[in-house]
Amino acid sequence: MEQAEIHGIVDAVSYLLPIADAFARGFCLYRFVKPFMISPLMTNGVCFCEKAKEFQSGKNRIAACGGTAYFLTVLLCYTLQISMDFYVIYGMASLAMFLVICWMDRRNYRQKFFLVTTFFSLNCFAASMAEILYDYLYYSALKTNFMRSHEQMAFGLYIIMCLFDLVMEVVFTSVGTWQVVRIYVDKAKEMEKKEVVMLAFPSLMGVIGFEIMRYYRVFYALRTGGMEGTYDSLMLLYCVVSSITIIVVIMLYQNIKAKQEENQQAKILGAQIGSLRQHMGQVEGLYQNIRSMKHDMTNHILTLERLYQGNQAEEAKIYSDCLKTELAQVTGGFETGNPITNVILQEFAKEAEKRGILFESGFHYPVDANIDVFDVSVVLNNALQNAIENTGKGKRISIISYRRNNACIIEICNSFSGNLQWNTESGLPLTLKEEANGHGYGLPNIRRVAGKYAGDIDIVLKDGEFCLCVMLMME
16 A cells, blocks of 8 residues: 555544544433433323333433534534644533533533533543553554564554544443443432532542643653653553542432432331321221211111101101211211221311312222222322322312222322423422422322332323322232
8 A cells, every 4th residue: 555545544534533532422422411301392291101202202302412512512623623622622512512401401400510520521531541541552562573564554553543542432431421320310300509519529620630630641741752651550540540439429429319218208108107097096086976876876766757757757857967967977978998098088078178179089998909908098198198289270189999800990180280290210200399390299109009019000191180090909
Protein backbone atom coordinates (compact mmCIF):
# COMPACT_ATOMS: atom_id res chain seq x y z
CA MET A 1 0.00 0.00 0.00
CA GLU A 2 1.30 3.42 -0.97
CA GLN A 3 2.40 5.85 1.74
CA ALA A 4 -0.19 8.39 0.56
CA GLU A 5 -2.98 5.84 0.93
CA ILE A 6 -1.83 4.97 4.43
CA HIS A 7 -1.81 8.64 5.39
CA GLY A 8 -5.28 9.04 3.90
CA ILE A 9 -6.64 6.13 5.95
CA VAL A 10 -5.02 7.42 9.11
CA ASP A 11 -6.44 10.91 8.50
CA ALA A 12 -9.91 9.46 7.88
CA VAL A 13 -9.76 7.42 11.08
CA SER A 14 -8.51 10.46 13.02
CA TYR A 15 -11.41 12.50 11.62
CA LEU A 16 -14.14 9.90 12.18
CA LEU A 17 -12.98 8.69 15.59
CA PRO A 18 -14.20 11.77 17.57
CA ILE A 19 -17.56 11.53 15.80
CA ALA A 20 -17.86 7.84 16.65
CA ASP A 21 -16.80 8.60 20.22
CA ALA A 22 -19.48 11.32 20.55
CA PHE A 23 -22.11 8.97 19.14
CA ALA A 24 -21.09 6.20 21.53
CA ARG A 25 -21.28 8.57 24.52
CA GLY A 26 -24.67 9.86 23.40
CA PHE A 27 -25.97 6.30 23.06
CA CYS A 28 -24.66 5.34 26.50
CA LEU A 29 -26.32 8.44 27.94
CA TYR A 30 -29.61 7.51 26.24
CA ARG A 31 -29.48 4.03 27.77
CA PHE A 32 -28.61 5.49 31.17
CA VAL A 33 -31.39 8.07 31.54
CA LYS A 34 -34.21 6.11 29.87
CA PRO A 35 -35.33 4.17 32.99
CA PHE A 36 -35.67 7.44 34.92
CA MET A 37 -37.88 9.25 32.41
CA ILE A 38 -41.64 9.66 32.75
CA SER A 39 -43.56 10.11 29.53
CA PRO A 40 -45.97 13.08 29.31
CA LEU A 41 -48.41 10.62 27.72
CA MET A 42 -48.83 8.88 31.09
CA THR A 43 -51.99 10.64 32.04
CA ASN A 44 -55.73 10.13 31.81
CA GLY A 45 -56.77 7.17 29.69
CA VAL A 46 -57.40 3.48 29.83
CA CYS A 47 -55.81 0.85 32.04
CA PHE A 48 -52.09 0.73 32.58
CA CYS A 49 -51.66 -2.55 30.72
CA GLU A 50 -53.12 -1.07 27.53
CA LYS A 51 -50.94 2.04 27.79
CA ALA A 52 -47.67 0.25 28.57
CA LYS A 53 -46.34 0.33 25.00
CA GLU A 54 -47.26 3.98 24.63
CA PHE A 55 -45.54 4.81 27.92
CA GLN A 56 -42.40 2.97 26.90
CA SER A 57 -42.39 4.80 23.59
CA GLY A 58 -42.60 8.10 25.44
CA LYS A 59 -39.66 7.18 27.67
CA ASN A 60 -37.61 6.15 24.65
CA ARG A 61 -38.39 9.41 22.89
CA ILE A 62 -37.33 11.62 25.81
CA ALA A 63 -34.10 9.69 26.39
CA ALA A 64 -33.36 9.56 22.65
CA CYS A 65 -33.82 13.32 22.30
CA GLY A 66 -31.47 13.86 25.23
CA GLY A 67 -28.82 11.58 23.74
CA THR A 68 -29.24 13.20 20.33
CA ALA A 69 -28.80 16.69 21.82
CA TYR A 70 -25.60 15.48 23.48
CA PHE A 71 -24.23 14.05 20.22
CA LEU A 72 -25.20 17.05 18.07
CA THR A 73 -23.60 19.49 20.49
CA VAL A 74 -20.29 17.63 20.33
CA LEU A 75 -20.60 17.26 16.56
CA LEU A 76 -21.26 20.98 16.14
CA CYS A 77 -18.24 21.96 18.21
CA TYR A 78 -16.08 19.49 16.28
CA THR A 79 -17.37 20.65 12.88
CA LEU A 80 -16.80 24.31 13.74
CA GLN A 81 -13.35 23.36 15.05
CA ILE A 82 -13.92 25.17 18.33
CA SER A 83 -10.64 25.17 20.21
CA MET A 84 -11.74 23.97 23.64
CA ASP A 85 -10.72 21.18 25.91
CA PHE A 86 -12.65 18.07 24.98
CA TYR A 87 -14.03 17.72 28.49
CA VAL A 88 -15.37 21.29 28.34
CA ILE A 89 -17.13 20.37 25.11
CA TYR A 90 -18.57 17.23 26.71
CA GLY A 91 -19.66 19.37 29.66
CA MET A 92 -21.53 21.65 27.25
CA ALA A 93 -23.09 18.60 25.62
CA SER A 94 -24.20 17.32 29.02
CA LEU A 95 -25.80 20.69 29.72
CA ALA A 96 -27.65 20.56 26.39
CA MET A 97 -28.90 17.08 27.19
CA PHE A 98 -30.01 18.25 30.66
CA LEU A 99 -32.03 21.13 29.21
CA VAL A 100 -33.72 18.91 26.62
CA ILE A 101 -34.88 16.19 29.02
CA CYS A 102 -36.00 18.83 31.56
CA TRP A 103 -38.06 20.50 28.85
CA MET A 104 -39.65 17.22 27.75
CA ASP A 105 -40.13 15.75 31.24
CA ARG A 106 -40.88 18.69 33.53
CA ARG A 107 -40.43 17.02 36.88
CA ASN A 108 -37.73 15.88 39.26
CA TYR A 109 -35.11 18.34 38.00
CA ARG A 110 -32.77 17.49 40.88
CA GLN A 111 -32.68 13.87 39.81
CA LYS A 112 -31.86 14.89 36.25
CA PHE A 113 -28.97 17.00 37.55
CA PHE A 114 -27.76 13.96 39.48
CA LEU A 115 -28.00 11.80 36.34
CA VAL A 116 -26.03 14.26 34.23
CA THR A 117 -23.25 14.75 36.78
CA THR A 118 -23.03 11.02 37.47
CA PHE A 119 -22.80 10.14 33.78
CA PHE A 120 -20.26 12.89 33.10
CA SER A 121 -17.97 11.68 35.89
CA LEU A 122 -18.33 7.96 35.11
CA ASN A 123 -17.72 8.65 31.44
CA CYS A 124 -14.64 10.75 32.21
CA PHE A 125 -13.21 7.98 34.33
CA ALA A 126 -14.09 5.38 31.66
CA ALA A 127 -12.46 7.42 28.89
CA SER A 128 -9.34 7.95 30.98
CA MET A 129 -9.06 4.24 31.85
CA ALA A 130 -9.50 3.32 28.18
CA GLU A 131 -6.88 5.90 27.18
CA ILE A 132 -4.34 4.60 29.70
CA LEU A 133 -4.86 1.03 28.49
CA TYR A 134 -4.62 2.26 24.90
CA ASP A 135 -1.31 4.04 25.54
CA TYR A 136 0.17 1.10 27.39
CA LEU A 137 -0.83 -1.55 24.85
CA TYR A 138 -0.14 0.57 21.77
CA TYR A 139 3.35 1.69 22.72
CA SER A 140 4.18 -1.75 24.11
CA ALA A 141 3.16 -3.31 20.79
CA LEU A 142 5.25 -0.80 18.81
CA LYS A 143 8.33 -1.83 20.77
CA THR A 144 7.97 -5.52 19.93
CA ASN A 145 10.36 -7.15 17.48
CA PHE A 146 7.47 -8.13 15.24
CA MET A 147 6.32 -4.53 14.75
CA ARG A 148 9.88 -3.31 14.27
CA SER A 149 10.32 -5.79 11.46
CA HIS A 150 6.87 -5.00 9.96
CA GLU A 151 6.69 -1.22 10.06
CA GLN A 152 4.13 -1.21 7.27
CA MET A 153 1.63 -2.71 9.72
CA ALA A 154 1.86 0.22 12.12
CA PHE A 155 -1.15 1.95 10.57
CA GLY A 156 -3.22 -1.26 11.01
CA LEU A 157 -2.18 -1.44 14.64
CA TYR A 158 -3.18 2.20 15.04
CA ILE A 159 -6.66 1.55 13.64
CA ILE A 160 -7.13 -1.55 15.80
CA MET A 161 -6.04 0.29 18.94
CA CYS A 162 -8.35 3.22 18.15
CA LEU A 163 -11.25 0.80 17.91
CA PHE A 164 -10.05 -0.88 21.10
CA ASP A 165 -10.00 2.50 22.88
CA LEU A 166 -13.56 3.27 21.74
CA VAL A 167 -14.89 -0.17 22.69
CA MET A 168 -13.25 -0.11 26.13
CA GLU A 169 -14.66 3.36 26.83
CA VAL A 170 -18.15 2.14 25.95
CA VAL A 171 -17.70 -1.01 28.06
CA PHE A 172 -16.42 0.87 31.12
CA THR A 173 -19.14 3.53 30.80
CA SER A 174 -21.86 0.91 30.30
CA VAL A 175 -20.76 -1.13 33.29
CA GLY A 176 -20.74 1.92 35.57
CA THR A 177 -24.09 3.30 34.41
CA TRP A 178 -25.68 -0.17 34.46
CA GLN A 179 -24.68 -0.55 38.09
CA VAL A 180 -26.27 2.81 38.92
CA VAL A 181 -29.51 1.89 37.13
CA ARG A 182 -29.56 -1.50 38.85
CA ILE A 183 -29.10 -0.27 42.42
CA TYR A 184 -31.13 2.96 42.11
CA VAL A 185 -34.58 1.56 42.84
CA ASP A 186 -36.73 4.64 43.46
CA LYS A 187 -36.40 6.03 39.95
CA ALA A 188 -39.81 7.73 39.88
CA LYS A 189 -39.57 9.41 43.29
CA GLU A 190 -38.81 13.07 43.72
CA MET A 191 -35.25 13.70 44.88
CA GLU A 192 -34.80 16.13 47.75
CA LYS A 193 -32.09 18.79 47.94
CA LYS A 194 -30.05 17.00 50.57
CA GLU A 195 -30.24 13.80 48.57
CA VAL A 196 -28.96 15.34 45.35
CA VAL A 197 -26.12 17.02 47.27
CA MET A 198 -25.14 13.72 48.89
CA LEU A 199 -25.32 11.71 45.66
CA ALA A 200 -23.78 14.28 43.30
CA PHE A 201 -20.96 15.26 45.67
CA PRO A 202 -18.76 12.17 44.99
CA SER A 203 -19.11 12.75 41.24
CA LEU A 204 -18.22 16.44 41.44
CA MET A 205 -15.28 15.88 43.76
CA GLY A 206 -14.12 12.96 41.64
CA VAL A 207 -14.15 15.07 38.48
CA ILE A 208 -12.23 17.89 40.18
CA GLY A 209 -9.55 15.45 41.36
CA PHE A 210 -9.52 13.84 37.94
CA GLU A 211 -8.96 17.19 36.21
CA ILE A 212 -6.03 17.97 38.52
CA MET A 213 -4.40 14.60 37.84
CA ARG A 214 -5.09 14.86 34.10
CA TYR A 215 -3.53 18.32 33.98
CA TYR A 216 -0.30 17.11 35.58
CA ARG A 217 -0.33 14.02 33.38
CA VAL A 218 -0.50 16.13 30.21
CA PHE A 219 2.00 18.65 31.61
CA TYR A 220 4.47 15.89 32.48
CA ALA A 221 4.07 14.20 29.10
CA LEU A 222 4.66 17.46 27.21
CA ARG A 223 7.68 18.34 29.30
CA THR A 224 9.42 14.98 29.30
CA GLY A 225 8.09 13.55 26.05
CA GLY A 226 6.75 10.48 27.84
CA MET A 227 4.90 9.19 30.85
CA GLU A 228 6.06 7.01 33.68
CA GLY A 229 4.12 3.83 34.24
CA THR A 230 3.76 4.60 37.94
CA TYR A 231 1.79 7.79 37.29
CA ASP A 232 -0.46 6.03 34.78
CA SER A 233 -1.05 3.25 37.30
CA LEU A 234 -2.02 5.80 39.94
CA MET A 235 -4.31 7.55 37.47
CA LEU A 236 -5.94 4.25 36.56
CA LEU A 237 -6.36 3.37 40.24
CA TYR A 238 -7.89 6.79 40.94
CA CYS A 239 -10.46 6.35 38.15
CA VAL A 240 -11.41 2.87 39.34
CA VAL A 241 -11.72 3.91 42.99
CA SER A 242 -13.70 7.05 42.10
CA SER A 243 -16.15 5.04 39.97
CA ILE A 244 -16.61 2.47 42.71
CA THR A 245 -17.09 5.24 45.29
CA ILE A 246 -19.92 6.80 43.26
CA ILE A 247 -21.67 3.43 42.94
CA VAL A 248 -21.18 2.52 46.61
CA VAL A 249 -22.57 5.87 47.82
CA ILE A 250 -25.68 5.38 45.68
CA MET A 251 -26.05 1.82 46.96
CA LEU A 252 -25.77 2.95 50.61
CA TYR A 253 -28.30 5.70 49.94
CA GLN A 254 -30.75 3.19 48.47
CA ASN A 255 -30.26 0.86 51.43
CA ILE A 256 -31.05 3.72 53.81
CA LYS A 257 -34.14 4.62 51.80
CA ALA A 258 -35.26 0.98 51.78
CA LYS A 259 -34.87 0.82 55.56
CA GLN A 260 -36.89 3.99 55.94
CA GLU A 261 -39.63 2.55 53.75
CA GLU A 262 -39.65 -0.64 55.81
CA ASN A 263 -40.09 1.43 58.95
CA GLN A 264 -42.84 3.42 57.28
CA GLN A 265 -44.56 0.21 56.20
CA ALA A 266 -44.29 -1.07 59.78
CA LYS A 267 -45.92 2.13 61.05
CA ILE A 268 -48.71 1.81 58.50
CA LEU A 269 -49.21 -1.82 59.43
CA GLY A 270 -49.28 -0.89 63.13
CA ALA A 271 -51.89 1.77 62.40
CA GLN A 272 -53.96 -0.77 60.46
CA ILE A 273 -53.75 -3.25 63.30
CA GLY A 274 -54.88 -0.51 65.66
CA SER A 275 -57.73 0.30 63.30
CA LEU A 276 -58.69 -3.37 63.18
CA ARG A 277 -58.74 -3.52 66.97
CA GLN A 278 -60.97 -0.47 66.97
CA HIS A 279 -63.25 -2.20 64.49
CA MET A 280 -63.34 -5.26 66.74
CA GLY A 281 -64.37 -3.06 69.65
CA GLN A 282 -67.10 -1.53 67.53
CA VAL A 283 -68.22 -5.01 66.51
CA GLU A 284 -68.53 -5.95 70.17
CA GLY A 285 -70.64 -2.84 70.75
CA LEU A 286 -72.70 -3.76 67.69
CA TYR A 287 -73.36 -7.24 69.09
CA GLN A 288 -74.36 -5.76 72.44
CA ASN A 289 -76.86 -3.52 70.67
CA ILE A 290 -78.15 -6.49 68.69
CA ARG A 291 -78.50 -8.57 71.85
CA SER A 292 -80.35 -5.68 73.46
CA MET A 293 -82.72 -5.46 70.50
CA LYS A 294 -83.12 -9.23 70.53
CA HIS A 295 -84.08 -9.02 74.20
CA ASP A 296 -86.73 -6.42 73.36
CA MET A 297 -87.85 -8.10 70.15
CA THR A 298 -90.54 -10.14 71.91
CA ASN A 299 -92.10 -6.96 73.28
CA HIS A 300 -91.95 -5.34 69.83
CA ILE A 301 -93.68 -8.34 68.24
CA LEU A 302 -96.40 -8.37 70.93
CA THR A 303 -96.98 -4.65 70.42
CA LEU A 304 -97.35 -5.13 66.66
CA GLU A 305 -99.78 -8.07 67.19
CA ARG A 306 -101.97 -5.98 69.52
CA LEU A 307 -102.04 -3.12 67.04
CA TYR A 308 -103.11 -5.39 64.20
CA GLN A 309 -105.69 -7.16 66.41
CA GLY A 310 -107.16 -3.78 67.25
CA ASN A 311 -107.37 -2.93 63.54
CA GLN A 312 -104.82 -0.15 64.02
CA ALA A 313 -102.94 -0.84 60.81
CA GLU A 314 -101.73 2.76 60.37
CA GLU A 315 -100.20 2.84 63.85
CA ALA A 316 -98.69 -0.61 63.28
CA LYS A 317 -97.05 0.61 60.07
CA ILE A 318 -95.59 3.66 61.86
CA TYR A 319 -94.32 1.46 64.66
CA SER A 320 -92.82 -1.02 62.15
CA ASP A 321 -91.04 1.80 60.28
CA CYS A 322 -89.56 3.09 63.53
CA LEU A 323 -88.40 -0.42 64.34
CA LYS A 324 -86.74 -0.76 60.91
CA THR A 325 -85.00 2.60 61.34
CA GLU A 326 -83.66 1.62 64.74
CA LEU A 327 -82.48 -1.73 63.40
CA ALA A 328 -80.71 -0.03 60.46
CA GLN A 329 -78.96 2.34 62.87
CA VAL A 330 -77.72 -0.58 64.92
CA THR A 331 -76.44 -2.65 61.99
CA GLY A 332 -75.26 0.33 59.97
CA GLY A 333 -77.33 -0.71 56.99
CA PHE A 334 -74.60 -3.05 55.65
CA GLU A 335 -74.89 -6.81 55.62
CA THR A 336 -71.64 -8.01 54.06
CA GLY A 337 -71.48 -11.38 55.78
CA ASN A 338 -68.79 -10.29 58.26
CA PRO A 339 -69.27 -7.86 61.19
CA ILE A 340 -65.81 -6.30 60.76
CA THR A 341 -66.36 -5.40 57.11
CA ASN A 342 -69.84 -4.18 58.10
CA VAL A 343 -68.25 -1.70 60.51
CA ILE A 344 -65.58 -0.60 57.99
CA LEU A 345 -68.17 0.17 55.33
CA GLN A 346 -70.36 1.89 57.90
CA GLU A 347 -67.50 4.21 58.94
CA PHE A 348 -66.60 5.17 55.38
CA ALA A 349 -70.26 5.62 54.48
CA LYS A 350 -70.59 8.12 57.35
CA GLU A 351 -67.43 9.92 56.26
CA ALA A 352 -68.70 10.06 52.67
CA GLU A 353 -72.02 11.47 53.87
CA LYS A 354 -70.20 14.25 55.76
CA ARG A 355 -68.37 15.19 52.54
CA GLY A 356 -71.48 15.04 50.41
CA ILE A 357 -70.33 11.95 48.54
CA LEU A 358 -72.78 9.29 47.34
CA PHE A 359 -71.63 5.93 48.75
CA GLU A 360 -72.92 2.74 47.12
CA SER A 361 -72.01 -0.76 48.24
CA GLY A 362 -72.53 -4.17 46.76
CA PHE A 363 -69.70 -5.76 48.73
CA HIS A 364 -70.05 -9.23 50.23
CA TYR A 365 -67.37 -10.91 52.28
CA PRO A 366 -66.24 -14.29 50.84
CA VAL A 367 -67.34 -16.27 53.91
CA ASP A 368 -66.55 -19.73 52.52
CA ALA A 369 -63.09 -18.77 51.21
CA ASN A 370 -59.72 -19.07 52.90
CA ILE A 371 -59.24 -15.28 53.01
CA ASP A 372 -58.35 -13.61 56.29
CA VAL A 373 -60.65 -10.77 57.34
CA PHE A 374 -57.57 -8.75 58.37
CA ASP A 375 -56.27 -8.84 54.78
CA VAL A 376 -59.68 -7.82 53.45
CA SER A 377 -59.76 -4.96 55.96
CA VAL A 378 -56.35 -3.76 54.67
CA VAL A 379 -57.74 -3.68 51.13
CA LEU A 380 -60.95 -1.89 52.14
CA ASN A 381 -59.31 0.65 54.43
CA ASN A 382 -56.60 1.68 51.96
CA ALA A 383 -58.80 1.66 48.87
CA LEU A 384 -61.73 3.52 50.44
CA GLN A 385 -59.42 6.04 52.09
CA ASN A 386 -57.93 6.77 48.67
CA ALA A 387 -61.39 7.09 47.17
CA ILE A 388 -62.62 9.43 49.94
CA GLU A 389 -59.58 11.71 49.63
CA ASN A 390 -59.51 11.87 45.83
CA THR A 391 -63.14 11.90 44.71
CA GLY A 392 -63.56 14.52 42.03
CA LYS A 393 -66.59 15.98 40.31
CA GLY A 394 -69.59 13.71 40.58
CA LYS A 395 -68.99 12.91 44.26
CA ARG A 396 -69.59 9.19 43.97
CA ILE A 397 -67.94 6.09 45.41
CA SER A 398 -69.00 2.53 44.70
CA ILE A 399 -67.68 -0.81 45.91
CA ILE A 400 -68.73 -4.23 44.69
CA SER A 401 -67.43 -7.76 44.99
CA TYR A 402 -68.11 -10.87 42.97
CA ARG A 403 -66.67 -14.25 42.13
CA ARG A 404 -65.13 -15.33 38.88
CA ASN A 405 -64.25 -19.03 38.91
CA ASN A 406 -62.05 -19.43 42.01
CA ALA A 407 -61.19 -15.74 42.28
CA CYS A 408 -62.75 -13.10 44.51
CA ILE A 409 -62.86 -9.73 42.75
CA ILE A 410 -63.24 -6.44 44.64
CA GLU A 411 -63.84 -3.27 42.62
CA ILE A 412 -63.67 0.19 44.20
CA CYS A 413 -64.51 3.12 41.92
CA ASN A 414 -64.70 6.84 42.58
CA SER A 415 -65.39 9.83 40.40
CA PHE A 416 -62.12 11.40 39.32
CA SER A 417 -61.40 14.47 37.24
CA GLY A 418 -57.67 14.77 36.76
CA ASN A 419 -54.55 13.28 35.24
CA LEU A 420 -52.16 10.75 36.65
CA GLN A 421 -48.49 10.04 36.12
CA TRP A 422 -47.44 6.45 36.44
CA ASN A 423 -44.49 4.54 37.75
CA THR A 424 -43.84 2.37 34.71
CA GLU A 425 -41.93 -0.20 36.76
CA SER A 426 -44.65 -0.89 39.35
CA GLY A 427 -47.63 -0.04 37.14
CA LEU A 428 -49.06 2.16 39.92
CA PRO A 429 -49.82 5.88 39.99
CA LEU A 430 -47.05 7.98 41.49
CA THR A 431 -47.53 8.32 45.23
CA LEU A 432 -45.74 11.64 45.70
CA LYS A 433 -47.61 14.43 47.44
CA GLU A 434 -46.06 16.79 44.90
CA GLU A 435 -47.87 14.98 42.11
CA ALA A 436 -50.97 17.09 42.64
CA ASN A 437 -53.60 14.37 42.98
CA GLY A 438 -51.78 12.15 45.43
CA HIS A 439 -53.84 9.12 44.32
CA GLY A 440 -52.20 5.79 45.00
CA TYR A 441 -51.32 5.99 48.70
CA GLY A 442 -51.64 2.49 50.13
CA LEU A 443 -51.77 0.79 46.74
CA PRO A 444 -48.49 -1.07 47.40
CA ASN A 445 -50.10 -2.49 50.57
CA ILE A 446 -53.13 -3.60 48.59
CA ARG A 447 -50.88 -5.23 45.98
CA ARG A 448 -48.95 -6.96 48.77
CA VAL A 449 -52.19 -8.45 50.14
CA ALA A 450 -53.29 -9.52 46.65
CA GLY A 451 -49.92 -11.17 46.07
CA LYS A 452 -50.36 -13.10 49.31
CA TYR A 453 -53.36 -14.79 47.67
CA ALA A 454 -51.65 -15.26 44.27
CA GLY A 455 -53.56 -12.29 42.86
CA ASP A 456 -52.83 -8.75 41.74
CA ILE A 457 -54.45 -5.37 41.20
CA ASP A 458 -55.41 -3.46 38.08
CA ILE A 459 -56.30 0.20 37.60
CA VAL A 460 -58.63 1.64 34.98
CA LEU A 461 -59.04 5.37 34.51
CA LYS A 462 -61.86 6.24 32.12
CA ASP A 463 -65.18 8.04 31.81
CA GLY A 464 -64.37 10.25 34.78
CA GLU A 465 -63.81 7.33 37.14
CA PHE A 466 -60.82 5.84 38.89
CA CYS A 467 -61.46 2.11 39.30
CA LEU A 468 -59.29 -0.20 41.35
CA CYS A 469 -59.76 -3.92 40.77
CA VAL A 470 -58.32 -6.32 43.36
CA MET A 471 -58.17 -10.05 42.64
CA LEU A 472 -57.76 -12.56 45.49
CA MET A 473 -57.53 -16.25 44.64
CA MET A 474 -59.69 -18.29 47.02
CA GLU A 475 -57.70 -21.49 46.53
